[in-house]
Amino acid sequence: AQKVTQAQTEISVVEKEDVTLDCVYETRDTTYYLFWYKQPPSGELVFLIRRNSFDEQNEISGRYSWNFQKSTSSFNFTITASQVVDSAVYFCALTNYGGATNKLIFGTGTLLAVQP
């Protein structure tokens, strides 16, 4: 069975601090995709990144970076120099590749509160 675990329910930081959101996944598939989504207080779900299981290169996009490690089944997300606008719930998600469906299996989310 597929499962995504986000053990951090809530994180509070002060603006300009760096913060890492953890994501651990379980799957029997050899090929799969991992995602991060952001849900700001307004409620919409915003796609941030997709990573396939063959690509373990870390990725950086501005203040955001992602560390994918197959050896530990983790796909962690780091925000550098956090800002108040980063306050949101962040979801990690998993889907397989090549099956009948690529439904997303979501973690329970991490609420990030960035204080000014």
Added chain:
Amino acid sequence: DSGVTQTPKHLITATGQRVTLRCSPRSGDLSVYWYQQSLDQGLQFLIQYYNGEERAKGNILERFSAQQFPDLHSELNLSSLELGDSALYFCASSAGQGGQPQHFGDGTRLSIL
């Protein structure tokens, strides 16, 4: 703006009623997905359609049904509503299968009184 349009944004109704949620996918996307977000269940996959055909079912109640029309828009029908059906219902679309990112609409917040 994700390009996925959901209507209505808010819906308030009573137990036992029936409602229809509508979704227009991004231009060119063939796959439509429905998800339910509730406090106790989190984000749960309900159902997927691909080019008009049902592709997969998740934790969708028998009281719920959906369809995708030839123009690719989709509707989620919820009937015999119960208090526990109160949730945020999201529609998402993707170009096809194979792990393409799913882009979400703003959701329909359903409140059952």
